[in-house]
Amino acid sequence: MTVLEAAVLRYRVMAYVTGVVLVVLCFVGIPLQVAGHPAVANNVGVVHGILYIIYLAFAWILSRKLQLANKPTVIMLLAGTVPIMTFIVERWVTRRFISPALAGQAQTAEPVRP
Amino acid sequence: MENAAPAEGAVPVGGGWRFLIQPRWLGWHVLMAVSFWGMLWLGDWQLHRALAGNALSWAYTFEWPLFAGFAVVFWVKTIRDEFRIKRGDNPGGTYGEPEDLPFGVRAVQSGAGPAEDEDEELSVYNAYLARLNAEVKDHGRWHGLR
Numbered sequence: 588m589t590v591l592e593a594a595v596l597r598y599r600v601m602a603y604v605t606g607v608v609l610v611v612l613c614f615v616g617i618p619l620q621v622a623g624h625p626a627v628a629n630n631v632g633v634v635h636g637i638l639y640i641i642y643l644a645f646a647w648i649l650s651r652k653l654q655l656a657n658k659p660t661v662i663m664l665l666a667g668t669v670p671i672m673t674f675i676v677e678r679w680v681t682r683r684f685i686s687p688a689l690a691g692q693a694q695t696a697e698p699v700r701p
Numbered sequence: 702m703e704n705a706a707p708a709e710g711a712v713p714v715g716g717g718w719r720f721l722i723q724p725r726w727l728g729w730h731v732l733m734a735v736s737f738w739g740m741l742w743l744g745d746w747q748l749h750r751a752l753a754g755n756a757l758s759w760a761y762t763f764e765w766p767l768f769a770g771f772a773v774v775f776w777v778k779t780i781r782d783e784f785r786i787k788r789g790d791n792p793g794g795t796y797g798e799p800e801d802l803p804f805g806v807r808a809v810q811s812g813a814g815p816a817e818d819e820d821e822e823l824s825v826y827n828a829y830l831a832r833l834n835a836e837v838k839d840h841g842r843w844h845g846l847r
Contacts, residue, residue, distance in 0.1 A: 647771075
């Protein structure tokens, strides 16, 4: 596994974990809180806060490795705060940046230049 | 905070820092400054809630300043990388491409295109690159390609 592949894997794992926890927070925790049972929202909220810190670090490291410009970098980082968005952004980043980068890496692994 | 970045490192001769005062970058600087102070303000707000007896707010009291610090670190490193790219040595090592080419194009185009390259995976990739190149010719930077 190359450095880039490892960074992609770390980002992907955190994107899905953070995304799932945020979905639980927003679609289970918040309704329960509104209904007068704030325990789930409180606990899951803190867990999401901690996971999001890790997500931020991994997403940013990957954005540096892919040499992304500022806009997609910010989109990647903020995706962890919007429900469902991590899944959408992960697919977009994969199609748009990760796949070409990994393909390019495979190309350069066998140098075609003299 | 953000303004600290241009001072460090070897700035290329001829005012290589001037990209930092382009409107696009000024917009990013403003966004970063606003989010930095905004996150500190949110941390302060949570501190007051925590002191008022909301135990849950203690977690967020420490989290918001951490995010604010992240913003500064990320921004400084982004600008340092930009200087490095402008100087010509790519921080991403083998992943780097020249500025005028979309990501990953050089590796394929620089080759003479040997005939045995005609496997399906490669031609799909080449078609993808061609589409990407056409798609982002003028506004590639805005879509994340240097």
